[in-house]
Amino acid sequence: MSYRPHYHFAPPFGWMNDPNGLCQLDGVYHLFYQYHPFGVEWDDMHWGHATSTDLIHWENKPIALRPDQDYDRDGVFSGSALVKDGVLHLFYTGNTWLDEKKEALHQVQCLATSMDGKVFKKDDRNPLISEIPRRGSAHVRDPKVWEKDERFYMILGTRDEADGKVILYESDDALHWIERGVIAGETGRHGWMWECPDIFSLDGQDILLLSPQGMEPDDDRYHNLHQCGYFVGTLDLDAPRFNHGAFTELDYGHDFYAAQTFCDERGRRILIGWNAMWESACPEQTEGWANQMTLPRELTLREGHLYMTPIEEVNKLRKTSRILDNRDFFGDAFELSFETDGDFQFECFGENAIFSKTGQILKLYRSHSPLDIRRLEAEGISFRIFVDRSSIEVFINEGEFVFSSRVYGQQSFKHRLSGNIINPILHQY
Numbered sequence: 001m002s003y004r005p006h007y008h009f010a011p012p013f014g015w016m017n018d019p020n021g022l023c024q025l026d027g028v029y030h031l032f033y034q035y036h037p038f039g040v041e042w043d044d045m046h047w048g049h050a051t052s053t054d055l056i057h058w059e060n061k062p063i064a065l066r067p068d069q070d071y072d073r074d075g076v077f078s079g080s081a082l083v084k085d086g087v088l089h090l091f092y093t094g095n096t097w098l099d100e101k102k103e104a105l106h107q108v109q110c111l112a113t114s115m116d117g118k119v120f121k122k123d124d125r126n127p128l129i130s131e132i133p134r135r136g137s138a139h140v141r142d143p144k145v146w147e148k149d150e151r152f153y154m155i156l157g158t159r160d161e162a163d164g165k166v167i168l169y170e171s172d173d174a175l176h177w178i179e180r181g182v183i184a185g186e187t188g189r190h191g192w193m194w195e196c197p198d199i200f201s202l203d204g205q206d207i208l209l210l211s212p213q214g215m216e217p218d219d220d221r222y223h224n225l226h227q228c229g230y231f232v233g234t235l236d237l238d239a240p241r242f243n244h245g246a247f248t249e250l251d252y253g254h255d256f257y258a259a260q261t262f263c264d265e266r267g268r269r270i271l272i273g274w275n276a277m278w279e280s281a282c283p284e285q286t287e288g289w290a291n292q293m294t295l296p297r298e299l300t301l302r303e304g305h306l307y308m309t310p311i312e313e314v315n316k317l318r319k320t321s322r323i324l325d326n327r328d329f330f331g332d333a334f335e336l337s338f339e340t341d342g343d344f345q346f347e348c349f350g351e352n353a354i355f356s357k358t359g360q361i362l363k364l365y366r367s368h369s370p371l372d373i374r375r376l377e378a379e380g381i382s383f384r385i386f387v388d389r390s391s392i393e394v395f396i397n398e399g400e401f402v403f404s405s406r407v408y409g410q411q412s413f414k415h416r417l418s419g420n421i422i423n424p425i426l427h428q429y
Contacts, residue, residue, distance in 0.1 A: 001410060003284040003390040006333035007317050007429055008275065009058050010292040011048060015040050018142075018196060018258035019272045019293060020047055021064075021081035021090050024265050025117050029055050031272065032064055032090070033293070034078060040285040045075040047092065051117070054313045055270070055296045064112075064120050065092065071108050071127045072096070078142040078196060079109075080260065082152075082174070088114040089174065091154065093141035094127055109143050109156070111175070128177060133158055133167050135182050140167070142196045144260075145174065153237070155183070157194040157210065163187065164194030164212050168240050184208055184231065184242040191215040191227070196258045199235060199242075202269060202301040206235040208242055209250070211258050220375040221249055225278050228257050232304050250306065252376045253364060253393075253404035255280065261299065269299040271308060275391055275404055281368070283408045284390065294404055295386060295393060309399035310386070317429040324424040327417045332410075335427040336385040336417070344419030346385060349410040353392050355385065355403065357419075362396065364403045376401060387415070388429075 004010060014037040021032035028051050035048030047065035050058040065076045072094030079092030090112045098104035108127030114120045133140055136158035145154045154169040154177060165185025169177040185194060191212030198209040213226045228251060233244025250259065251273065259273035276282070276291040284290055297308040318335070336346070345356040354365045357380050366372045384395040390410070394403040417424060 001332070001389075002287060003408065004287065004289070005292050005388045005391065007056065007314075008292045008295065008388050008391060009050060011035060011289050012060050013288050014038065015042055015290045016048060017042065017274055017276065017291060018078045019260045019274060020078050020092070022260050022262040022270070022272060023081035023083055023088065024262070025083055025088055026086075027265065028053060028117060029264070030081065030088070030117060031058065031293070032081070035063065037063065040282070040288060040290045045077055045095070047076050047090070054316065055311055056313050056316060061118070065090065065122070067095075069094070069122060069126065070096075071130075072110060074105075077107070078258070080144045080198075081262070082145045082147065084147065084174070086115070088117055089145070090114070090120065091143040091145045093143065095141075105138055107138060107141050109154070109177075123175075125175060128175060129169065131179075133179060136160065136165065136167055139193060144198050146199075148237075155197045155199055157197045159193040160186075162192060164191045164210075164214070166194055166197045166208065166210065166242070168237075170237075180240045183235070183240050184244065190247055195226075196260065198259070198261055200261055200263070200269060202299060202306075205232055205301060205304075206242065207232055207301070207306065208235075208244060209259060209261065220377065223374065224254060224257075225280075226257060228259050228273065230306060232301070232306075245304070248305070250308070251402045251404050252362075252374055253402070254366065254372070254374055255391075255406045256294065256404045268311070270311060271297045271299055273404070275406065280406070281408065292391065297399070297402075300399075305400065307399040308402050309395060310384070314386075318427040320428045322426055324417065324426050327421070327424075329415055329417075329426060330413045331387070331415070331426075331428055332413050333388050333429040334386075335429065336387070336424065337383065337427075338417070338424035339382045339422040340380070340420050341422065342420030344417070344421055347416040347418075348387060348392055349407060350412040350414055352409050352411075353405065353407040355392070355394055362401070362403070364392075364394065364405060366405060366407060367409060374403060374405070376403075
């Protein structure tokens with residue numbers, strides 16, 4: 001069987017990582033992504049491009065941005081989109097290597113625009129920001145840009161010798177930028193580099209989303225190579241400072257990183273993450289492609305906690321639905337929903353992945369390794385599980401907690417649900 005998903009976005013060929021430039025323009029959703037079209041390993045990054053009218057069915061488009069200028073010759077790295085007066089502005093990091101080992105680098109912030117979402121032109125004034133931040137390093141990347149009160153703001157992820165941090169810039173025209181300073185970081189507890197920062201407001205509070213590198217495991221938490229999570233707080237643009245509470249992991253699975261959000265024309269705050277992890281196995285590389293995105297998720301904030309639920313458009317994928325009388329069933333693309341008042345176990349693709357609840361311990365096990373387990377102590381009542389060829393996404397309590405992982409080595413399309421299960425419904429896709 002092929003590992004290529006039925007309903008998750010994956011590149012047509014080549015390597016893919018971070019989602020970039022998520023936006024909606026004139027009713028059309030745009031997904032850009034880090035892309036190496038000439039091989040199945042990470043290398044000089046381009047921006048791949050796909051469009052959709054429902055965030056579920058995607059149409060591949062020509063490459064949007066290539067590393068073809070002196071300031072970005074070694075990579076068009078991650079960034080964001082800003083739609084202003086009908087023009088699509090793509091802000092990204094241009095990368096150049098300063099040594100053959102690809103260890104020393106120079107990173108600058110750049111702009112490309114499009115009037116139609118099809119043809120993209122890099123700005124003649126690039127790079128817009130080329131100086132190393134006063135309290136950062138040469139590692140400074142992944143611009144997230146937004147507009148507020150006729151001013152433009154940009155945050156970048158960076159590091160110093162020990163700590164990751166986020167730096168704020170301000171502009172009156174989105175071209176000429178002034179460094180305002182560090183707004184978050186330097187805690188000594190949250191890793192040595194903060195990538196892919198994103199900031200937005202929900203329910204009257206500000207959320208800083210980021211992907212820290214170098215966090216140490218803490219009991220059952222932070223066992224991936226790198227993490228993705230958020231702080232809830234208040235952004236003071238005058239100080240400037242982001243005053244926040246504790247860091248919360250956003251997804252508890254094996255494969256979730258570099259998540260980015262945007263607000264669509266309906267006012268929904270939607271998130272897409274990279275459904276992979278650095279240095280993890282990618283057996284699909286033998287098929288000429290690598291990695292996929294998560295399902296798009298709508299975000300809500302409840303009592304200071306981010307909930308992620310699959311966007312309602314996923315319901316379009318349902319071809320047949322039935323109550324599970326026989327707890328053994330077959331399929332390679334489906335949604336399974338149920339409630340529980342006790343312990344249960346879901347065996348996926350034989351036993352290549354097992355999700356279970358024992359008491360208040362939720363656990364996702366993969367057969368890649370006896371120790372390849374992700375655990376969370378939490379009360380789980382309702383569950384929606386999405387399986388797609390080589391992935392599993394588990395949404396618990398209407399998105400209060402989520403586990404997202406890739407699953408490989410399938411020898412069988414057989415699945416089994418056992419234990420204290422209430423009203424199990426299978427939607428075949």
